[in-house]
Every structure is written in structure tokens, then in C-alpha cells.
Amino acid sequence: MGRDPDKFAANDAVWRRAVAREAVIRPLASKDRLSPADIGLACRQLGVRRARLYELVGRYRVSPVTSSLLGHNPGPAKGRRRLSEEMEALIETAMRDTYRRREKPSITALHDRVRELCHSRGEVVPSWKAVRARVKLVDPRLLMRDREGAEAARERFDPVVQEYRADHALHIIQIDHTLVDLFIVDAVHRRPLQRPWLTLAIDIASRMVAGFYLTLESPSSASVALCVQHMVMPKEPWLEARDIKAAWPVFGLPDVIHVDNGREFHGKALTRGTAEHGIALEYRPVARPHYGGHIERLIGTMMGAVHLLPGTTSSNIAARGSYDPQKHAAMTLDELEEWLALQIVGRYHAEIHSSLQLPPASAWDDAVAARRHPLRLPHDRQRFLQDFLPFEERSIRRDGVHLFGLRYWDDVLSPWAGRFPHRMRVRYDPRDLSCVFVEGPDGTNWPVRFADLRRPRITLGEHRLARTELKERGVRAVDEQLIFETVEKQRQLVDAAGHKTRSARRHAERRDRSLMATENRNFAAPETDRDEEWDTNLPSLVVEEWS
Incomplete structure (x- = not known):
């Protein structure tokens, strides 16, 4: 389904306004009728008239995502001109260099700096009011942090709480990673491999495990995305695929996702993905451990159970002794994943929680009943994971899209190839580079595969290893054919050495799991109602008619 055409060009200020709108519009869109009080309050909160409010509510009901609310007001305000993207960037630069400093310069000083930059570049100087308006768009907490210090910002804006509380189901979800206290074996030779990484999500109100993701890879934006997907989607198909006959009723989009300050939680894919689906992303304050206590206690509970399995590293060397x-490692990654699922749904959810004094499964029912609105699923489930995948911005060339030295093509790119003036977002799944998703100007994600469909599926890890080997061999101009030839040779070496070295078995296991997890992906083009617009700007062609 297409989305608001302004999404592609939205700068940070416009995006922040859309995020603020979504928080107000979402509860209105769920109501059958809007009362005068609802309308009046929303109009005051958003600073819009009734007609504009109805338009925004209507848009959100059709496409309940943040990007549907990106549109500007029709035309600039009387007496004002809309600034260009270049001028917006210039003001941002001046603000960063001049205004956001501990000396706390005035807006007049900021305007003077903008004037200097404009004169040096031959640009028309924006008005003092226009500059002040841009200052008002900056997050006041971040502005105070830069001008007065982090401590002043915390005292002014941080809530005064003794512990992190949640009022209802999916109010607050905490996510964190841990290196599992267990060595696993590979699935082919069943020899020791490595300790896997576990990403866990907990619903604070009920203490239910909201979702998890187990992998051989270190924490990344992809592991966060896959944990979020597991958390949000109904889990019946996932449980059935593993022949687990137990209930796991947690599903739906949360209000808030709370994370620590790891690099994988600060990427644009996660920040934009959460905002797109009306999820607030909050970061744990530094040196305030009680803000992450729930997820850390859950990790401790899960690892305590893992310590009873063969191959455990225990919590420390002293506890392990001579073991x-x-x-003693015996379990594969798939077996450990199934064991964790059984431990969660069959024991943890069913046992009395020490803080709640009732099982998390019972607390979940109470927490769902406390919600003012029903649990909500993503409007477009197929698109949901894509919104959280990492992305790069690329120009659409006449021969397609180039990413990581690989070329992609599909006829859907024809209207933009060599003509579209802006870069487009190209989302990719590190587990399988054979297909990327190109985000069109209207926000639709189009699956685009290798230009040469004979190419095998490869992972990003395999691609990086191949590029590294070619670089070590002194090959500077790396072409696509050489990359795939190198990957194939490396696969043969890894498979041949699989029974000899742990490193080879680790590479093989990571490759096989990544490609297996993505082999059933749906590459069908998304449905769109914009077909009539595709050829609007294409030149007419001479057609030879045969009788």
C-alpha cells in the first residue's frame, strides 16, 4: 500500500511533528464518533482547525502509520516563504556551531551567524522570526542539555520516580541482550561451536516475556528488528512450527520500548521504525540501574535455568570449577531455542512471580483488561519487519541499484532509473542479500532481486569475508563476479574443513541458519492503487503494429 508522498523528503523537524500528531490522532481514529470535547482538545494540542483535524483522522484510519500524517499545511502562511532544504541545513549548522553552546548565545547571535553563512554562500538571509521558529522545533530537553548541561536537563525534564512502572499490558517493553551461559554444538557434526546471543523483551506490567531472538551473531540492528517482530506478531504459528502446545498470548504494538545505550539501539532503522508505528523509543539514563532492572532480572532468571543444561559455563569461573x-556441550541452536520457548511458556509464565505474587500469565490477563484500547497489530504485517531493517540511501542508476558492490534490478525501477533526482532508501536483510527493498517516493517498499538471477543467495557476513580476502590479495577493483566466485570457493573450503576447525563450523552454521530463515520470504510486489501514475512522466514510444 502506498504512503504519503512527503515521507521521502521529510526532514527531522517535519518528522517530529508527524510523531507528535500520531500520539494525538491514534486514540481519535479508534473511536466511532468524536465528541466536541475530543475535537476541541485535539485542535488545541495540534494547533489546527476542525477541518484539518478531520482530514488527519481520515488519513490515519486509511493508513494507521506515522508517515500518513506527514503532509504540510496547504501552502505557506500568509507573508512567509517556505525555506529550502539547503537553507534548513544551513540554519541547523549555525545552531549547532553557535546557539547550542554552554555560553548560551541569544537568538540574535544565532541570526547573525546565519547571516554570515548566507553572505559567504550568496544566499538570501532568512528573517529573525524564521530562525526563531526553527529553534522552537528543537527538542527542549536536548537544547537544555547542550546549553546548560546534562544534569540541568535531567532535573528539568526527567520524571521523579522510585522505579519504572507500567499501567497496562504493552505500556512499556524493555529489551536487552545477553551472551548465553552455554556452549552449543553445530547441527552437522555436533561438536562444540560457541556461546550464542539472546535478545529478550519483557512486558513490565505483567512480567510476561514479550518475545526473544536467539542467534550466533553479535547484537545488531537486525537482531533487535527480529526480536521486535517476534514480540509484536501473534505467536501461534511460531509455536506450531516447533510443536509447542502451550499458550503465549502476548502480541501487539507497545506504547514504549525501553532500551540501554548500545549502538544497535541508536540506528535510524530502529528510531524511524518505532516512530512509524506509533512506538515511543526511550533510552535508559546513564548510571541509573533501576530503569533496567526488570529485563536484567529476567535475564538472570533465564540464565539460572540454563545453568542446569549440559555445556553451561555457569555464572563465573569459581562456580564452574573443573567442569x-x-x-559437555550437547544442544544445537535450534534445540536451545525450543528449550527456551518451553521454559518461558511452560514454567516462567506459569509460576508465581515474587514481585507480583501471581503468575505472569494471570497478570497478563489483568494488564490487558486495564488497557483503554484493544491490542493493536501493524496495519501491514509484511511491511512491518522491513520498517526495522537497516538501510542505505542509493541513487537509481540506469542499470539498477548498486549496494555492497552488488547490482540489483527489477522492472519496477524503470520510471526512476537515471531520472529520479533524489536518493532512495534501500533496505536489506543481512541474512540474505539476494533481495533488497527499494522505498519508492510514495513510501511503498518494492522487492528488487539480483540483476543476475543466477546468483546464489549469500549473507552479509559471507560478503564481508569475501571482500576482506580480495583486499588481502591486493585486488582493488572488486567486481560482482569476483565476489561471488570468492564466496563459492570459501563455502567449499568451509564445508570441507567443517569437521576439523571450530571456526569453519561456526561460519557454516551462521550461513545455513541465515539462509534457512529467509528461504520462504514473499518476494511478490506489494499491492498499490497508484498504477495509473507509473507512466505519467515516461516518453511516448513508437509502436509497430502487425496485421
């Missing part, structure tokens, strides 16, 4: 975890 050799690699010698």
Missing part, C-alpha cells in the same frame, strides 16, 4: 563446558 569443561565445551566437552
Whole structure:
């Protein structure tokens, strides 16, 4: 389904306004009728007239995502001109260099700096009021942090709480990673491999495990995305695929996702993905451990259970004693994943929680009943994961899209190839580079595969290893054919050495799991009602008619 055409060009200020709108519009869109009080309050909150409010509510009902609310007011205000993207960037630069400093310069000083930059570049100087308007768009907490210090910002804006509380189901979700205290074995030779990484999500109100993701890879934006997907989607198909006959009723979009300050939580894919679906992303304050206590206690509970399995590293060397975890390792990654699922739904959810004094499963029912609105699923489930995948921005060339030295093509790119003036977002799944998703100007994600469909599916990890080997061999101009030839040779070496070295078995296991997890992806083009617009700007062609 297409989205608001302004999404592609939205700067940060416009995006922040859309996020603020979504928080107000979402509860209105769920109501059958809007009362005068609802309308009046929303109009005051958003600073819009009734007609504009009805338009925004209507848009959101058709497409309940933040980007549907990106549109500008029709035309600039009387007596004002809309600034160009270049001028907006210039003001941002001046603000960063001049205004956001501990000396706390005035807006007049900021305007003077803008004037200097404009004169040096031959640009028309914006008005003092226009500059002040841009200052008002900056997050006041961040502005105070830059001008008065982090402590002043915390005292002014941080809530005064003794502990992190949630009022209802999916009010606040905490997510964190841990290196599992267990060595696993590979699925082919069943020899010691490595300790996997576990990403866990907990619903604070009920203490239910909202979702998890187990992987051989270190924490990344992709592991966060896959944990979020597991958390949000109904889990019946996932449980059935593993023949687990137990209920796991947690699903739906949360109000808030709370994370620590790891790099994988600060990427644009996560920040834009959460905002697109009306989820607030909050970061744990530094040196305030009680803000992350719930997820840390859950991790401790899960690892305590893992310590009873063969191959455990225990919590420390002293506790392990003379026990050799690699010698006793017995479980594959798939077996550990199923064991964790059983531990969660069959024991943890069913046992009395020490803080709640009732099982998390019972607390979940109470927490759902406390919600003012029903649990909500993503409007477009197929698109949901894509919104959280990492992305790069690329120009659409006449021969397609180039990403990581690989070329992609599909006829859907024809209207933009060599003509579209802006870069487009190209989302990719590190587990399988054979298909990327190109985000069109209207926000639709189009699946685009390798230009040469004979190319095998490869992972981003395999691609990086191949590029590294070619670089070490002194090959500077790396072409696509050389990359795939190198990947194939490396696969043969890894498979041949699989029974000899742990490193080879680790590479093989990561490759096989990544490609297996993505082999059933749906590459069908998304449905769109914009077909009549595709050829609007294409030149007419001479057609030879045969009788």
C-alpha cells in the first residue's frame, strides 16, 4: 500500500511533528464518533482547525502509520516563504556551531551567524522570526542539555520516580541482550561451536516475556528488528512450527520500548521504525540501574535455568570449577531455542512471580483488561519487519541499484532509473542479500532481486569475508563476479574443513541458519492503487503494429 508522498523528503523537524500528531490522532481514529470535547482538545494540542483535524483522522484510519500524517499545511502562511532544504541545513549548522553552546548565545547571535553563512554562500538571509521558529522545533530537553548541561536537563525534564512502572499490558517493553551461559554444538557434526546471543523483551506490567531472538551473531540492528517482530506478531504459528502446545498470548504494538545505550539501539532503522508505528523509543539514563532492572532480572532468571543444561559455563569461573563446558556441550541452536520457548511458556509464565505474587500469565490477563484500547497489530504485517531493517540511501542508476558492490534490478525501477533526482532508501536483510527493498517516493517498499538471477543467495557476513580476502590479495577493483566466485570457493573450503576447525563450523552454521530463515520470504510486489501514475512522466514510444 502506498504512503504519503512527503515521507521521502521529510526532514527531522517535519518528522517530529508527524510523531507528535500520531500520539494525538491514534486514540481519535479508534473511536466511532468524536465528541466536541475530543475535537476541541485535539485542535488545541495540534494547533489546527476542525477541518484539518478531520482530514488527519481520515488519513490515519486509511493508513494507521506515522508517515500518513506527514503532509504540510496547504501552502505557506500568509507573508512567509517556505525555506529550502539547503537553507534548513544551513540554519541547523549555525545552531549547532553557535546557539547550542554552554555560553548560551541569544537568538540574535544565532541570526547573525546565519547571516554570515548566507553572505559567504550568496544566499538570501532568512528573517529573525524564521530562525526563531526553527529553534522552537528543537527538542527542549536536548537544547537544555547542550546549553546548560546534562544534569540541568535531567532535573528539568526527567520524571521523579522510585522505579519504572507500567499501567497496562504493552505500556512499556524493555529489551536487552545477553551472551548465553552455554556452549552449543553445530547441527552437522555436533561438536562444540560457541556461546550464542539472546535478545529478550519483557512486558513490565505483567512480567510476561514479550518475545526473544536467539542467534550466533553479535547484537545488531537486525537482531533487535527480529526480536521486535517476534514480540509484536501473534505467536501461534511460531509455536506450531516447533510443536509447542502451550499458550503465549502476548502480541501487539507497545506504547514504549525501553532500551540501554548500545549502538544497535541508536540506528535510524530502529528510531524511524518505532516512530512509524506509533512506538515511543526511550533510552535508559546513564548510571541509573533501576530503569533496567526488570529485563536484567529476567535475564538472570533465564540464565539460572540454563545453568542446569549440559555445556553451561555457569555464572563465573569459581562456580564452574573443573567442569569443561565445551566437552559437555550437547544442544544445537535450534534445540536451545525450543528449550527456551518451553521454559518461558511452560514454567516462567506459569509460576508465581515474587514481585507480583501471581503468575505472569494471570497478570497478563489483568494488564490487558486495564488497557483503554484493544491490542493493536501493524496495519501491514509484511511491511512491518522491513520498517526495522537497516538501510542505505542509493541513487537509481540506469542499470539498477548498486549496494555492497552488488547490482540489483527489477522492472519496477524503470520510471526512476537515471531520472529520479533524489536518493532512495534501500533496505536489506543481512541474512540474505539476494533481495533488497527499494522505498519508492510514495513510501511503498518494492522487492528488487539480483540483476543476475543466477546468483546464489549469500549473507552479509559471507560478503564481508569475501571482500576482506580480495583486499588481502591486493585486488582493488572488486567486481560482482569476483565476489561471488570468492564466496563459492570459501563455502567449499568451509564445508570441507567443517569437521576439523571450530571456526569453519561456526561460519557454516551462521550461513545455513541465515539462509534457512529467509528461504520462504514473499518476494511478490506489494499491492498499490497508484498504477495509473507509473507512466505519467515516461516518453511516448513508437509502436509497430502487425496485421
